[in-house]
Amino acid sequence: MNVRNETPPPLRRLDGRTSRICLTFDDGPDPEWTPRFLDVLEEARVRATFFVVGHAARRYRTLLRHIAAAGHEIGNHTYAHRHPWTLTPTDARREVEDGSAAIADVLGQAPRLFRPPHGRLRPTMTEAAGAQGQRTVLWSLSARDWGAFAQASRIESRLSRAAAGDIVLMHDGRNRRNHPWETLHALPALLGRLRKAGLEPKPIPPQAATGRRQKHTGPSQPAGSRGGARAAVGSVSSP
Ligand SMILES: [Zn+2]
Numbered sequence: 699m700n701v702r703n704e705t706p707p708p709l710r711r712l713d714g715r716t717s718r719i720c721l722t723f724d725d726g727p728d729p730e731w732t733p734r735f736l737d738v739l740e741e742a743r744v745r746a747t748f749f750v751v752g753h754a755a756r757r758y759r760t761l762l763r764h765i766a767a768a769g770h771e772i773g774n775h776t777y778a779h780r781h782p783w784t785l786t787p788t789d790a791r792r793e794v795e796d797g798s799a800a801i802a803d804v805l806g807q808a809p810r811l812f813r814p815p816h817g818r819l820r821p822t823m824t825e826a827a828g829a830q831g832q833r834t835v836l837w838s839l840s841a842r843d844w845g846a847f848a849q850a851s852r853i854e855s856r857l858s859r860a861a862a863g864d865i866v867l868m869h870d871g872r873n874r875r876n877h878p879w880e881t882l883h884a885l886p887a888l889l890g891r892l893r894k895a896g897l898e899p900k901p902i903p904p905q906a907a908t909g910r911r912q913k914h915t916g917p918s919q920p921a922g923s924r925g926g927a928r929a930a931v932g933s934v935s936s937p
Contacts, residue, residue: 705828708819709902711838712863719864719897721746721888722837724775724813725871727754727761731878735870736768738882742889744899745769747835749813752777752800754871759804766805771901773811774798774832779873782820794826811835811902835902837867843881844869850883857888862897 712718726732727750739746748765750772755762766772777796785793794812802808812827812834814820824834839860841853860866868885869876892899 705821705825706833708824708834708836709865710836711865712903715862717862717896717898718900718903719860719862719866719892720902721866721868721899722749722773722813722835722902723747723868723870724749725754725779725869725873725876726750727758727765728871728878729758729761731872731882732758732761732765732870734882735878735885736765736770738885738889739770740768742886742893744889745771745901746899747771747773747811747901748870749773749775749811749835750801751775751779751871751873752797755797755800755804762801762804769901771811772801772805772809773813773835773902774801774809774827775813776815776823779815781816782814782818782823785820787822790820790822791826794823794832795830798827798830798832808832833902835865837865839864840867841869841881841884843877843884844873844875848877848880850880853880853884854887857884858891860888860892860897865902 712720721744723735723746726748748770750762762772774794774797776793777800778793780793782790798808808830810832812832813836814823814834817836827834841857842848843853857866868881870878872878
C-alpha cells in the first residue's frame with residue numbers, strides 16, 4: 699500500500715461558495731490565555747478549531763476537556779511542537795502519533811485534523827497523520843500574531859481581509875514568540891466584522907477531515923491565499 703498516494707493534499711481553505719469561515723487557534727491549551735479566548739468565543743456563540751500540543755493537553759487536561767465541551771473541534775499539533783525539519787524520521791512520526799494519543803487519552807476520542815508546527819509539510823508527518831485518519835490543515839489567512847509585528851492593531855488589520863472560505867490562523871498558546879494577548883484584543887473586531895458580513899465561523903467541517911479532495915488545494919499555494927500562508931513554503935514561519 700502506498701500511503702503517500704492516498705494522503706489527501708493539505709486543506710488550506712474551504713470552497714469559496716460557502717458562507718463558512720474557520721477560525722483556528724494553535725499552540726494551547728494555555729492556562730492563562732485559552733480560557734479568555736473561550737469566553738470571547740462563547741459570548742459571540744462562535745465555535746472554532748483548536749490545534750493543541752500534546753504535552754500541554756496532558757498537563758492541562760481539564761482545560762482541554764472544557765474546550766471540547768464548548769463545542770470546539772480539537773486538532774493534533776504534535777506532541778512537543780518541535781520543528782519538523784529537525785527530527786529523525788522516527789521522531790517525526792512519533793511527534794504526530796504521541797500528539798494524537800495525548801488528545802485521545804484526555805478526550806476519549808482521537809483527533810481528525812492535523813496541523814504541522816510552523817506549517818511545514820514533511821511527508822513523514824503528514825503520512826503519519828493520514829494513517830491515523832487525520833487531515834492535514836494549513837491556512838489561507840494568518841494573523842501573524844507572533845514576533846515583532848504582533849500588535850493588536852496590525853493583527854486586526856490583517857484579519858480585516860477575512861473572507862468566505864478562509865481558514866484563519868491565530869494563536870491562543872504562548873509557545874515562545876506568540877502574543878495571544880494581542881490576538882485577544884483583535885478578536886472581537888474580527889467577530890463583529892464577520893457577523894456584519896454574514897459569514898459564519900464554524901469548526902473545520904467533518905467532510906474536510908475525511909480526506910475528500912478540495913477544489914482549491916494542491917501542491918502550490920492557492921491563488922487566493924494571503925498573509926501567513928506563505929509561511930508554509932517561505933522562510934518566515936509561525937511559531
Ligand atoms: Zn504552532
